[in-house]
Amino acid sequence: MAVLLGFFVILILITIWLYWQQSYFKRHNIPYVQTNIFLGGLSDSLLRKCGFFENVMRLYRRPEVADVPFFGFFIFQRPALVIKDPELIKRIMVKDFNSFQNRVTASYDGDPLGKYNLIFVKNPLWKRLRDKLTPFFTSGKLKKMFYIMDKVSSDLVKSVDAKMINDKVEINVRELIAAYGTDVIASVAYGLEAKTLENPNSDFRQVGRRLYTFNFIKGLGRFLQATRPELAKVIGYKRFDDEVSGFMRANINHVMTERAKTGEVRHDLIDILNELKKMDLKDNDGTPISDDVLYAQACVFFIGGFETSSSTQSFAMYELVKHQDIQERVRDEIKEMLIKHNGEITYEGVMNDTPFLQQVIIEALRLYPIVAWIDRECTDPNGYSLEPYSNFKIPYKMQLYMPAYPLHRDEKLFPNPTKFDPDRFSPENKQNMPACAFIGFGAGNRICIGERFAYVQMKTAFVKILKEYRLEPSLSTPSEIGVNSNAAVMQPDKPLLLNFVRDPLF
Numbered sequence: 001m002a003v004l005l006g007f008f009v010i011l012i013l014i015t016i017w018l019y020w021q022q023s024y025f026k027r028h029n030i031p032y033v034q035t036n037i038f039l040g041g042l043s044d045s046l047l048r049k050c051g052f053f054e055n056v057m058r059l060y061r062r063p064e065v066a067d068v069p070f071f072g073f074f075i076f077q078r079p080a081l082v083i084k085d086p087e088l089i090k091r092i093m094v095k096d097f098n099s100f101q102n103r104v105t106a107s108y109d110g111d112p113l114g115k116y117n118l119i120f121v122k123n124p125l126w127k128r129l130r131d132k133l134t135p136f137f138t139s140g141k142l143k144k145m146f147y148i149m150d151k152v153s154s155d156l157v158k159s160v161d162a163k164m165i166n167d168k169v170e171i172n173v174r175e176l177i178a179a180y181g182t183d184v185i186a187s188v189a190y191g192l193e194a195k196t197l198e199n200p201n202s203d204f205r206q207v208g209r210r211l212y213t214f215n216f217i218k219g220l221g222r223f224l225q226a227t228r229p230e231l232a233k234v235i236g237y238k239r240f241d242d243e244v245s246g247f248m249r250a251n252i253n254h255v256m257t258e259r260a261k262t263g264e265v266r267h268d269l270i271d272i273l274n275e276l277k278k279m280d281l282k283d284n285d286g287t288p289i290s291d292d293v294l295y296a297q298a299c300v301f302f303i304g305g306f307e308t309s310s311s312t313q314s315f316a317m318y319e320l321v322k323h324q325d326i327q328e329r330v331r332d333e334i335k336e337m338l339i340k341h342n343g344e345i346t347y348e349g350v351m352n353d354t355p356f357l358q359q360v361i362i363e364a365l366r367l368y369p370i371v372a373w374i375d376r377e378c379t380d381p382n383g384y385s386l387e388p389y390s391n392f393k394i395p396y397k398m399q400l401y402m403p404a405y406p407l408h409r410d411e412k413l414f415p416n417p418t419k420f421d422p423d424r425f426s427p428e429n430k431q432n433m434p435a436c437a438f439i440g441f442g443a444g445n446r447i448c449i450g451e452r453f454a455y456v457q458m459k460t461a462f463v464k465i466l467k468e469y470r471l472e473p474s475l476s477t478p479s480e481i482g483v484n485s486n487a488a489v490m491q492p493d494k495p496l497l498l499n500f501v502r503d504p505l506f
């Protein structure tokens with residue numbers, strides 16, 4: 001009897017706590033969406049009623065928060081905010097960065113390549129690493145690496161040519177561009193030849209696939225790592241499992257040791273890692289850290305640079321197939337650029353003389369942003385005042401979400417939002433776009449470090465491909481595509497099969 005009574009008392013206390021917790025936003029006079037009392041606002045994707053991107057879209061489009069600059073929701077029982085107003089997004093990501101220095105997403109000691117990579121790592125260690133890695137991404141450095149991208153994109157064209165029958169071939173562009181991306185990363189970042197364009201099952205490609213294939217348990221782990229990292233630790237989820245960690249450690253260590261032995265300087269990532277090795281790097285709690293902090297930076301290319309560029313480029317190619325007039329404009333621009341540069345494909349030509357191609361890529365990223373939202377946590381121990389929007393003070397550690405996917409498809413910010421229209425990003429039209437309405441690469445001090453790198457990689461491949469081929473629909477090209485409902489990052493729900501038709505510009 002006493003046990004039963006105790007059980008009921010606990011049940012009543014939990015219920016009271018749940019209701020008290022659920023009244024958080026009401027008590028603070030903040031607009032909010034009422035969601036599943038146990039799972040919170042992401043219950044639809046957790047219960048597999050829809051994909052994660054769709055879940056974020058549904059939250060954003062709830063009628064009760066239609067015209068508000070921000071609103072509250074719950075992740076399980078933890079209150080969090082979605083920021084809708086681009087001006088407020090700018091304040092949080094750019095102007096008042098000091099109050100929001102970290103992402104929510106984090107890992108723990110048992111997953112060191114996850115914990116210490118630039119994407120997950122917390123300030124102040126983040127700042128030391130970012131300062132050290134930034135020189136790798138300057139135009140000067142990228143210009144020096146251009147010959148590698150040029151070579152790998154020539155391999156890409158060769159691999160397409162080898163498959164042609166009667167000047168035509170149907171290709172799954174995601175696979176093709178993923179192979180290209182893998183070979184670029186292996187070569188530019190690690191000084192290794194992965195040869196994925198020759199062998200689609202190269203070791204590096206298998207690592208890439210492993211990092212982006214999720215079963216239920218891995219998907220849940222990834223979800224928790226991004227929303228409640230302390231729970232991901234409880235279930236032992238690692239962003240880099242032991243096999244992938246072992247592969248990365250062995251390869252990077254081998255190249256670093258060889259480089260140190262020969263004293264060769266290539267101004268690449270390996271040189272930067274060797275410099276980092278000499279620094280007295282400490283964890284944020286002052287404890288010394290192992291060489292894993294170096295390997296973690298090398299891994300950044302895989303989790304930050306690989307799927308992102310492959311996805312964006314494949315979606316852009318798909319849109320060019322659907323919009324042949326836009327493809328013609330891009331091909332004309334490439335032709336002009338090549339004439340200006342005496343038929344040579346140069347860094348300057350690719351980066352400075354193909355502005356419309358750049359608009360095409362940005363517009364693809366608007367429609368298909370790589371992440372559904374971008375996260376930050378409040379790092380100001382005194383909280384952050386939301387005046388004049390509200391008299392609410394964001395408490396220390398509260399989680400904030402900048403909803404890239406719904407924002408990019410918001411009619412008020414991008415009229416006729418589902419239309420693929422690269423002219424939205426022409427210099428004239430861009431002036432009228434609110435800052436932070438487009439956040440495809442993020443914004444502020446933690447903006448994507450690899451943005452320029454990604455443009456060189458994608459644009460070089462585009463120039464090489466469109467110089468030789470026209471992209472056309474095949475019988476299997478999907479007429480519409482949506483977001484793969486199992487994916488945590490943007491992936492199409494159908495294979496992107498397109499025809500490459502030989503049609504050289506010269």
Ligand code: HEM
Nearest residue numbers: 118119301304305308309312441442443446447448450454
């Ligand atoms: C089309 C390609 C890419 C897209 C769409 C993309 C997108 C993003 C986004 C949305 C963020 C979050 C920014 C924020 O929180 O404000 C980010 C961060 C990051 N990206 Fe990229 N990215 C791309 C390519 C790359 C490449 C090639 C690298 C190369 C290593 C890279 C490395 C990173 C890193 C390290 C961060 C974390 C930066 C920090 O916290 O300091 N990304 N990226």
